[in-house]
Amino acid sequence: GAGVSQSPSNKVTEKGKDVELRCDPISGHTALYWYRQSLGQGLEFLIYFQGNSAPDKSGLPSDRFSAERTGGSVSTLTIQRTQQEDSAVYLCASSLDLAGVGEQYFGPGTRLTVT
């Protein structure tokens, strides 16, 4: 079946502009996660969704970052007034497991470059 998809695959934007990144999880997966991977670094947790609600927003680096999920499926990560330090690969993952101890399936990521 189809895996996790993300769009766009690459995004170049000017400093100060807003960007929206989209994630389509695997059908039926109720849990959805956003991570950020900077060059040569590990994955940094941003936010987690259970259905349409986000019980854990602890990883969002600033109030310029927000995310929503609608219909228990598609999620959008929005970065307002982008800064150069926002440049990274943004990865989305989904999981069937509700207890948080199952495999997370990752999408291919969106490479964001802020110039």
Next chain:
Amino acid sequence: GENVEQHPSTLSVQEGDSAVIKCTYSDSASNYFPWYKQELGKRPQLIIDIRSNVGEKKDQRIAVTLNKTAKHFSLHITETQPEDSAVYFCATGGTSYGKLTFGQGTILTVHP
């Protein structure tokens, strides 16, 4: 919060040798320990995971060991092959819904 340290940051081995990557963590409540492999330009993929009620798990050439008392776990790859070359990430979870805390990664290079 949880802190995960991963070593070494780079590892170079000859084909057929074994490779071992170690991770330590700080939160004693963590109870899920997955390992992900990320090939260049690709998405991370789970290769093996272990839960806190098990000390060791093996799947063909890869194995993971867990020492909860010492709060460390290791990935073992035997009979390495060039296609094992990738970045390997350890992670911990199970304390906050599905949130995973990742190590910094190990670049494994297997020379033919």
